[in-house]
Amino acid sequence: MNLFEFFRGNYLVGAPLAGITNYPFRKIVRKYHSGLIFTEMVSVEGLKRGNKKSVKLIDIHPDERNVGIQLFGGEPESYIGAVKFLNDNYSPFCIDINIGCPVKKVLKSKAGAYLLTDLKRLESIVKTAVKNSRFPVSVKTRVGWDDKNHVYKEVLKICEGEGVSFITIHGRTKSQMYGCKVGYNSIAEMKSLARVPVIGNGDVVDLESFELMKRTGVDGIMIGRGMMKSPWIFDAITKGFDPVGYLSGNEIVGLLDEFLQEWKLFRNSERYLEAFKKFVVWFSKGYRNSAEFRNRIYSELDESELMKEYRYFYTK
Ligand SMILES: Cc1cc2nc3c(=O)[nH]c(=O)nc-3n(C[C@H](O)[C@H](O)[C@H](O)COP(=O)(O)O)c2cc1C
Numbered sequence: 001m002n003l004f005e006f007f008r009g010n011y012l013v014g015a016p017l018a019g020i021t022n023y024p025f026r027k028i029v030r031k032y033h034s035g036l037i038f039t040e041m042v043s044v045e046g047l048k049r050g051n052k053k054s055v056k057l058i059d060i061h062p063d064e065r066n067v068g069i070q071l072f073g074g075e076p077e078s079y080i081g082a083v084k085f086l087n088d089n090y091s092p093f094c095i096d097i098n099i100g101c102p103v104k105k106v107l108k109s110k111a112g113a114y115l116l117t118d119l120k121r122l123e124s125i126v127k128t129a130v131k132n133s134r135f136p137v138s139v140k141t142r143v144g145w146d147d148k149n150h151v152y153k154e155v156l157k158i159c160e161g162e163g164v165s166f167i168t169i170h171g172r173t174k175s176q177m178y179g180c181k182v183g184y185n186s187i188a189e190m191k192s193l194a195r196v197p198v199i200g201n202g203d204v205v206d207l208e209s210f211e212l213m214k215r216t217g218v219d220g221i222m223i224g225r226g227m228m229k230s231p232w233i234f235d236a237i238t239k240g241f242d243p244v245g246y247l248s249g250n251e252i253v254g255l256l257d258e259f260l261q262e263w264k265l266f267r268n269s270e271r272y273l274e275a276f277k278k279f280v281v282w283f284s285k286g287y288r289n290s291a292e293f294r295n296r297i298y299s300e301l302d303e304s305e306l307m308k309e310y311r312y313f314y315t316k
Helices: 003-009 023-029 052-058 078-089 104-108 112-117 119-132 152-162 184-193 207-214 225-229 233-238 249-266 272-283 290-297 303-315
Strands: 012-014 067-072 094-099 137-144 166-173 198-201 220-223
Touching (some): 012 233, 023 249, 067 078, 112 137, 119 137, 119 152, 137 152, 152 184, 166 184, 184 207, 207 220, 220 225, 225 272, 249 272, 249 303, 290 303
Parallel strands (some): 067 094, 166 198
C-alpha cells in the first residue's frame, strides 16, 4: 500500500488514548471516521504472554478496518513475542511504537518518552519490531525530552533507517506534557526532512487549529482530546465545520444511549457508570451551562437518572 496515497484520502487520524480508544469508543467514532485510529497503548510484556487484560485492550472486531495497535515497552526482546502474538491473531493497519508517553510508571520501565533519552535502545526496539512484524510499523514520538534536548531529527533518522513506514510527531517535549503551545516548527521541519509520511499531532480541536496544523505541510493530522470531546470531529472538520454545535442535541443523546450499552457490555456491567460519566461530561464541553451539568452528572445518579439528565441537557 502506498501510504502517502492512503493519507491523502484519509487525512485525519484518531489518536491512541489510554482508557478511551477501546472498542466501544471506536465504534462511536466509526460513525464519523473511516480512516486510521489507534488502540490505546498495550504493554509488550503483557502481550507476549497473551495476558487477558492486555488482549482486552485490543479487542478489534473482524469487520473493523484501519485500526493501528500501539505497543509500549522498554525491552527490545519483548517485542519479538508481542509482535508474534499480533502476527498470529490480528490484521491491524500497522503496529505503532509509543515513544512519547510521559507517565512515571511507563518511564520507569524504560518505555514511552524514556526512549527519547536512550536512542540506542530505541533503535534496537524499532529494529526488532520491523524485523518481526508482518504489518507496517509506525512510531509516535514527541519533539524531545525537554527544550535542551530536541531529538526528533535523530528519531526520524533512526526510524527511517530501520524501515518504519510512517511517523507521528506530537509537537511538544516530554517536559511540556500537555501544556503550553504546540510547536508547529518542529513538526514542519520533520516533514521537510522525512521520506516517509509524517502525521502532525497536538491541539487540533476545531477548524482554526486544524488549519494551523495543516500549514506545517504534514501528510496527515492526528486528533486526540478533540476526539474525546467530540467523536464526530472528523466529519465536522472534513465538511468545514467546528465540532461544537455540529450535531443536534437529539443526535448526541442517541449517540450517548448507544455508547452506554456498548460500554456496559465492554465492562461486563462492572463499575461502568462512573467511567461512562466522564464521556457524558466531555461531550458537553463547549455547550451552554456545561459546568453546572458536570456537577449534576458527577452527583449520585443511577443509570436511568443519568440518562434523563443528559436527555434534558441536550434537548431542553
Ligand atoms: C487521556 C489521554 C490518554 C492518552 N493515551 C495515549 C496512549 O495510550 N498512547 C499515546 O501514544 N498517546 C496517548 N496520549 C497522547 C495523545 O495521543 C496525543 O498525542 C496528545 O493528547 C496530543 O494530541 P491532542 O492535542 O490532539 O490531544 C493520551 C492523551 C490523553 C489526554
